[in-house]
Amino acid sequence: MKKLILLPALLAVIFLSSCKDNNAGSVTRLNIRMTDAPGAYDAILLSIKEIRVLSSEGESTLPVDADFDILKFRMGKDTLLASQDIPSGTLNEIRLVLNDTGNEVIIDGVSHTLTTPSAQSSGLKLKVNEDLTSGMEYTLKLDFDAAKSIVKTGNGKYMLKPVIRAIPSAVSGALTGLVSPANSNSKVYAILGIDTIGAVADSTGKFFMPGMKAGTYKVNIAPQSPYLPKTIENVQVVTGSVKDLGTITVTQ
Numbered sequence: 234m235k236k237l238i239l240l241p242a243l244l245a246v247i248f249l250s251s252c253k254d255n256n257a258g259s260v261t262r263l264n265i266r267m268t269d270a271p272g273a274y275d276a277i278l279l280s281i282k283e284i285r286v287l288s289s290e291g292e293s294t295l296p297v298d299a300d301f302d303i304l305k306f307r308m309g310k311d312t313l314l315a316s317q318d319i320p321s322g323t324l325n326e327i328r329l330v331l332n333d334t335g336n337e338v339i340i341d342g343v344s345h346t347l348t349t350p351s352a353q354s355s356g357l358k359l360k361v362n363e364d365l366t367s368g369m370e371y372t373l374k375l376d377f378d379a380a381k382s383i384v385k386t387g388n389g390k391y392m393l394k395p396v397i398r399a400i401p402s403a404v405s406g407a408l409t410g411l412v413s414p415a416n417s418n419s420k421v422y423a424i425l426g427i428d429t430i431g432a433v434a435d436s437t438g439k440f441f442m443p444g445m446k447a448g449t450y451k452v453n454i455a456p457q458s459p460y461l462p463k464t465i466e467n468v469q470v471v472t473g474s475v476k477d478l479g480t481i482t483v484t485q
Contacts, residue, residue, distance in 0.1 A: 259367035260318040262444065264404070265295065265327070266372060268311035269303045272379025275342065276302045280335030281314065285328040285356055288365070290320035300335050303377055311374060321367040327399065328356030329375070338383050338391050347383070347393040363401040368443025369473065370405035403473030408442040408450070410478030417456035417483050423468070424451045447472045459485045 265284055269277075284295040295315035306312050336347040349357075365371055381396040412419040415438035423430045425448045432440040447470055454463040460483045470476050 259321040261321045261365040261367060262316065262370040262405075263295075263319050263324075263365070264316045264370070264372045265314045265375065266311040267303065267306060267314055267375040267377055268309070269307045270376065270378045270380065271307050272304070272383065274304065274379065274383065275339040276337075277304050277347075277379055277383065278302055278335065278337040278339070280332040282330045282332045284315050285330060286319055286324065287326040287328070288320065288324050289322035293317070293319040295319075298332075304379060314375075319365070321365050324361050324363045324365055324373075324401065326361060327359050327373065329359070329395075329397075330356040336393060345391045347391055349393040357395050357397070359397055359399045361399045361401060366403075366407075366473075366475070368407040368441065368475070369403050370444050372402055372404050374400045374402070376400060405444045406447055406470040406472050407475040408445055408452075408468070408470055408478070409475055410440060411480045412438045412440065412454055412456070413480050413482045414438070414460075417460040419454050419456040419460075419483065422453040422455065423470075424453065425449070445470050452478065454481055454483055456483045461485065 263286065278300065280300045281297045283297050286293045286295060295317045297314050299314065301312060331349050336349055337344050338347055339345070359375070361373065363371070376398040378396040378398070382394060384392045384394050386392055408423055410421070412421065412434045415434070415436060419434045419438070421432045421434060421440045423442055423445065425446070430442050430445060432442050434440045450468045450470055452465040452468050456462065463481065463483050465478065465481070468476065468478065
């Protein structure tokens with residue numbers, strides 16, 4: 234079955250105006266996932282309350298409230314912690330906030346409470362420097378180094394001093410352009426296999442399609458009568474960038 238996503242004109246206007254205004258008021262979808270480098274433990278249980286994202290546009294809170302064994306996500310496996318739209322801009326820092334209880338390391342079948350004094354208040358801080366483009370989708374993978382993150386203290390207790398590497402990557406692209414004349418009131422369809430993404434050109438003829446997976450698309454321009462439809466073949470959408478088709482002229 235063909236899947237169709239039609240973006241209303243208002244959404245197109247919002248995204249287009251935001252791109253011209255330093256991304257002000259625009260949003261980016263951010264997925265935060267966690268993976269693990271192996272450690273010599275039976276299990277490492279983390280109870281994550283929330284993730285705070287600090288960017289040039291302020292702070293966003295992504296609820297998590299999940300308990301899991303991080304050692305289950307090794308050798309290329311990962312797990313999704315949170316997914317949310319946040320204001321576009323420069324991603325500066327994320328803070329992993331843990332719950333007061335539920336954080337443990339299990340060694341030789343014995344469970345030991347992990348003390349994490351800083352994590353419960355301000356959160357485990359990870360520095361990131363990544364520009365988040367409006368309309369794109371990004372994944373931030375947290376690479377947890379289990380072997381280096383668990384420290385045994387002099388009194389036999391265990392402390393969590395996380396060694397985590399944050400790896401950002403774009404996972405989608407976007408498509409934009411301008412249909413002329415604007416009074417053709419055109420709809421625009423980008424087709425990849427059985428999937429179709431649609432947008433409506435705004436009053437100036439502009440359109441914007443965010444969150445597109447990479448691939449070679451066929452773009453159909455469907456204006457109102459008496460203007461004639463137009464097709465553009467082999468449009469390359471690349472992850473992490475906006476493909477600009479420029480001015481597309483339709484005729485009668």
